[in-house]
Amino acid sequence: MTLADTAPLDVLKRVFGYDAFRGDQAEIVGHVCSGGDALVLMPTGGGKSLCYQIPALVRPGVGVVVSPLIALMQDQVDALTALGVRAGFLNSTQDPEQRRAVEAAYRSGELDLLYLAPERLRVESTLRLLERGTIALFAIDEAHCVAQWGHDFRPDYLALSQLHERWPDVPRIALTATATRATHTEIAQRLNLSDARHFVASFDRPNIQYRIAPKNEPRRQLLDLLRTEHPGDAGIVYCLSRKSVEQTAEFLVGQGIPALPYHAGLDAAVRRRNQARFLREDGVVMVATIAFGMGIDKPDVRFVAHLDLPKSVEGYYQETGRAGRDGLPSTAWLAYGLADVVQQRKMINESEGDRAHRQRLGQHLDAMLALCETVECRRVQLLNYFGQQGSPCGNCDTCLTPPESWDGTVAAQKVLSTVFRLDRERGQKFGAGQIIDILLGRRTAKVEQFGHDSLSVFGVGTDLGEGEWRGVVRQLMAQGLLGVEGTYQTFVLTEASRPVLRGERQVMMRRDPEKVARGRSRSSSKAPSSKAGPVDMPAGAAPVFERLRAWRGATAKESGMPAYVIFHDATLREIATRMPTTLAELGTISGIGENKLAKYGEGVLSTLAGEEPGAP
Structure with missing residues (x-):
């Protein structure tokens, strides 16, 4: 796609199908397009990827994206390809012929974006390859991985400061969804971005309802949550141990819920297969350790549940943030009990590292316990932890049913x-x-x-x-x-x-209240959507929405890609509500750019006309 020197707003509309930037996006995009370095802290679902994808399309050359998510690069490239963007990746999952093809496309200027794992930038042959092309920018995704005591520390990220030394005129943009003030400072120092412009968006996710319940047969509590509030929804359940992951997944399957396990002890092929099913199928529940989730772009995850106490607020926020990326109402639910506190304290006492390290772990746990035990609004407590102010949200358990x-x-x-x-x-x-x-x-x-x-x-x-x-x-x-x-x-x-x-x-x-507050149903939630288009549909639109989902599922299966790559639920809801009858009308729907309109438009209109769902 040749869009060099095109106005960023035109690229946003033509490629991504949105009429306007949100929040700080316009300022960030403009700054990077003009060659400036940036450090961006923005919550999951806030549109971080657009902050480097649009400058990569506007600036001459190829946008090089450093990402730790090897298992997800194919899906990221597929999503861009569906938009008409020329994207590729280089990682250890490819055979030599596949790598040579991507390298040739890079050298000849036939790529818009190239995804690399951080370890590849420590290989001299990769650096020499990059020197043979024109680089539009470097994007360092999941930048919190550079924080040495962070929850997702990756040693290979420490070497990324060399990008500035080797390519001093190429702008860099580092992005993360999770950072306290201390982590923010550490990222800037380690990536040599102290002099860059720093953009810190609000960490508030108003569409997520935070709830923490006293543990009382947590698997049964989880089952009640899924059956009463999230039947048929996609979600993630986090457990502390591999054994608990497998037992919980088996329990849910026994109760008729499609659930899959994911942890580092499973065979790599099994992990890939389970992850692919979660991403590509509707209504699958992934039961996992924290080994799963970073970079998951699935927008319609309607709930994230924790059956064990997270070790830190950063980890909790990162994990719960995987719910509701599409801006629609979602649930973050945690079962918490005495045994969790005992176990976490014991793990800290027995952890490797010096006294300062154990003290740091203890501080992380203390902050997490304060969130669990607060009688105030949980959202306010979360925002305060990240150094931001908030007011009672009216959409968390302590607001809905205040504890004494x-x-x-x-x-x-x-x-x-x-x-x-x-x-x-x-x-x-x-x-x-x-x-x-x-x-x-x-x-x-x-x-x-x-x-x-x-x-x-x-x-x-x-x-x-x-x-x-x-x-x-x-x-x-x-x-x-x-x-x-x-x-x-x-x-x-x-x-x-x-x-x-x-x-x-x-x-x-x-x-604790005698009866723990049950969340509002999605139809009654007042949490605002963060994207254009309606959260609630008229009653008559629901069957149309389901027909569109069936068409999307058939199309995705034939194309071999996740359904959300074709259209997000929020886009389908708007289509079902507005019922466009022409391609021109369909093109005004949020999330439908030129490429998707040309590729899927006739299929959508046929489905709206009542024809059988099927691939275009």
Whole structure:
């Protein structure tokens, strides 16, 4: 596609089918088109890719995109090809003949965009290849991978500062969806972008409803979420361990939900096949460790669920951000319990690295626990973590069903006194179950075996139930008032415990609502769409939308590409609502550029006319 010197707004309309830029896009695109360097922090779904794709089309030469996502490069190239953009990639999945063809296209100027994995830029032959062509820009995607203590650190990213040294006149744009102020600074320093223009968009994702529920048979809770709120929807379920991934996927399949496992222990071919099914089919649920998800462009992921506590707010935000990339209402749901806190504390204590590293991990966990335990708006808490201001959203669980806070000082003293007496009087340490049994006055075999029914604290906690006591212990750990140690994850007091025991510190706690707030249905959600086109369709448009989805599915299957590469759900919803009858009318729909109109327009109009769905 030859668009050099074309106005960026014209490229946006002709190629991508949008009438206007959003947010900072226009300023970023203009800056890079004029040869300036940029560091862009923008949330997932905010349109980061356009910030380098349009300058790559406008500037002479080839846009070189550095991406860690080898498994997804084919899909990224397919999506651009569907728009009429000449794109290619070079990575280890290709045979020599395929690589030679891409290299020849680059040298002859027949590419608009070339995707490379960062490790390829450490190979001298790749650098010599790039010198034989004209480079429009360097785009460094997923730039948070350069942060040494980040959640997705990639050592090969550290070498990318050489791009500026070797090609000082080629503009660079680094982009990420996840960065605190400290990570932002680290990215700029490590990529030599301190003097670049920095663009920081709002991290708010108003279409995502954040909910955190107390754990109570989490797989059953997940099943209830999927059946009542997301039947037939695509989604991602994150688990901490490979075993849990496989067991959860098996459980969902047994309940009639199409679910697939994904973790680093699976054969590479199985991972590729499962990822391809998730991307290409509608309504598939991927159950995965955090090995899955970075760079997933599937726009219609309607929910992201966590069955275990994430290690950091950055990781949580990055993972939940994979929901609702199309701007339509979506759910971020997390089941959280005492065992999560114990396990995470234990993992930090046993982690490799020096004391400073463990302290950093502890700070990350503390911030995540604060998000879980807050009685304030979760969205405000998230934005504050990233250094931004927000106001109560009215679309998270703490806004929809505000939890109470209560003075838990006496309850805290009872728990801490029990831990203190077990240690001082018996030289013993136990976990939550034994402590709660002692407080409730239960004469279990284990209580009687160790003589704990003779402790002065035996039976002093009958004012609360077992679930309430588990919540107290969980929050004591979250506030750093209880520590954990040893293989058996037993409790110990901390320095912060002593003022509480002496009555010098008040301990406020969160009381979870008896019935956890269920999210609004997608049809009633007031969260605004971030793209043009309606979120809600008229009742009569729903059958038309389903016909269009069937046509899209058949077309995608014949073309061997994901359905969303053809059209996003938001585009189909607008088509179903407006019911265009001519190609000219269809061309005014958001998300339909010239190439897609020419390729798919007649098929869409035939489907609207009631003909059988099929590939064009």
